[in-house]
Amino acid sequence: MAWVYILECRDGSFYVGSTRNLDKRLEQHASGMGAKYTAQRLPVRLAWAAELESVATAYLLEKRIQGWSRAKRLAVIEGRWTDLPGLSRPPRRSG
Numbered sequence: 214m215a216w217v218y219i220l221e222c223r224d225g226s227f228y229v230g231s232t233r234n235l236d237k238r239l240e241q242h243a244s245g246m247g248a249k250y251t252a253q254r255l256p257v258r259l260a261w262a263a264e265l266e267s268v269a270t271a272y273l274l275e276k277r278i279q280g281w282s283r284a285k286r287l288a289v290i291e292g293r294w295t296d297l298p299g300l301s302r303p304p305r306r307s308g
Contacts, residue, residue, distance in 0.1 A: 214233070214264055214265070214266065215231060215232065215233050215264070215265050215266075215267060215268040215270070215271035215272075216231060216232050216233070216234075216235040216238075216262055216263065216264055216265070216271060217229070217230070217231045217262065217263050217265060217271045217274045217275050217278065218230055218231070218232070218235060218238070218239075218259060218261065218262040218263075219259075219260045219261040219262070219278070219286060219289065219290060220242060220251060220257040220258065220259060220260060221257065221258050221260040222250075222251060222254035222255075222257050223254050223255060223256055223257070224254050226254065227260065227283065227286050228242075228248065228250055228251050228254075228257065229275055229278045229279045229286070230247075230248070230275060231268070231271040231272050231274070231275040232271075233268060235262060235264075239259060242257050243255070243256065243257065260290045261289055261290040282300060284300050285297060285300040285301070288300055
C-alpha cells in the first residue's frame with residue numbers, strides 16, 4: 214500500500230508527495246527533514262491523503278496532481294471531485 218498526500222504550508226502553498234508510510238513521512242516534514250520545500254515553510258498540515266494499492270499508482274497520481282492548478286488541488290482537498298473537469302487548464306498553444 215502507498216499514500217498520496219497534500220500538505221498545506223505556512224505560506225498557504227501546497228506540497229504534494231507520496232510515501233509508503235504516511236505517519237513517518239508527516240513526522241519528517243514536521244521536523245524539517247521531509248523536503249527542502251516544506252522545511253522552508255513550516256509548520257505544515259496534512260490537507261488531504263488517499264491510500265492506493267501500489268507505489269507505482271501513488272507516484273503517478275502524485276506527479277499528476279503536482280501539475281494541477283491551485284484551484285484543482287483545492288477541489289481535491291474539499292472533495293469536490295465533480296468540479297475537476299471544469300478546472301482543467303486548456304492545452305497550451307505553440308507558435
